[in-house]
Amino acid sequence: DAGVIQSPRHEVTEMGQEVTLRCKPISGHNSLFWYRQTMMRGLELLIYFNNNVPIDDSGMPEDRFSAKMPNASFSTLKIQPSEPRDSAVYFCASSLWGAFPSYEQYFGPGTRLTVT
């Protein structure tokens, strides 16, 4: 059974470039989360979706960040334009939410982003 899949695993880009991170949640899960992890700020929730609808994007740092979930099996996090301070590990996680919710979140392996 495949877990949460993220691509790419590593991304190195120059300041000003557009970066797109991709996530495939666990089949059957209806909630998807994007996190960012840095040494300074720890693990921060950026945005989450329920049934493909964004529920809370209050953690998205700036308008340069955007996230979409066009269907139940795919989500993207885009940074345009990228800046060096965006360098971090970005995690996607999924869970099952509903009448009998599971609070447990399943994390992907992360994308390590370096912006030079």
Add this chain to the structure above:
Amino acid sequence: SQQGEEDPQALSIQEGENATMNCSYKTSINNLQWYRQNSGRGLVHLILIRSNEREKHSGRLRVTLDTSKKSSSLLITASRAADTASYFCAKGAQKLVFGQGTRLTINP
């Protein structure tokens, strides 16, 4: 601000010893979760404890919750080298807020 704060920030013990990590939080909770993160990997859920529970076990893991003190602890008994990782507590239902974590090193 962080709702789950772990203590200590780092812990180094010998294999076979017990490891205890603590988590404090500021506002009331319905449940609290503990996660493990191995170096370079994503987080893995370990255990969830509800506000009406005081203690929960899972294998070598024991979690306690003291709602009056707004604190929880994670005990790993008979530690192994494979337990070397960072451990995080997380508060919330869907919108989890993670602490800064405890880096645990098990020395052979």
